Amino acid sequence: MASENPQPPDSVEEPPTALSRRTFIAASAVSGAAAVAGPSLLGAETAAAATDASSSRVSLTVNGTRRTVTVDNRTSLLDLLREHFGLTGTKKGCDAGACGACTVLVDDRRVNGCLTLAVRLDGAQVTTIEGLAPGDDGPLHPLQQAFVxxxxxxxxxxxxxQIMSGVGCIKEGHTGSPEEIREWMSGNICRCGCYVKIVKAIQQAGS
Known part of the structure; x- marks a missing residue:
């Protein structure tokens, strides 16, 4: 005989509500307060540790002057020179190592400042365009004069x-012919197309 109150076969009994509206609001308020207080109470030490881990202290000699600075580990030599030391003679061109506008000398070797991490140069000697001539009132470097x-x-x-790369080219002894100079200066782009005169200037200073 069928039951007087049959249960529908696909019905599911709902569990009792876990939180009342009042309990939910109270729990949300507590969670919000914890989120606001978290950075000041628990996150401050973590944030400080992360900051310490992402920066380093570096000492290097730039144009004869010893400089010490704490920088982000991602800082390029180019940005260190321009933004931290105010040496804006070194130019930012492509920022990808393709144009040579940021060429400087590190321990008398040519490097692209945009591709060189500053933190890797602790103890290095860096020469920029500002450091070639002995002073504002002194004579120009021979290559600077040759460019003029x-x-x-x-x-x-x-x-x-171009000048910094040319100085490196001369130091390396790659001035035997115009063809050799062009080969060893090929990493420096002149969008105005002054290559013939640049080669002549390097020949003049390197002779």
Missing amino acids: DQDAFQCGYCTPG
């Missing part, structure tokens, strides 16, 4: 990098 003599620039944006 040969009129080896137009807009001038790439000129600091």
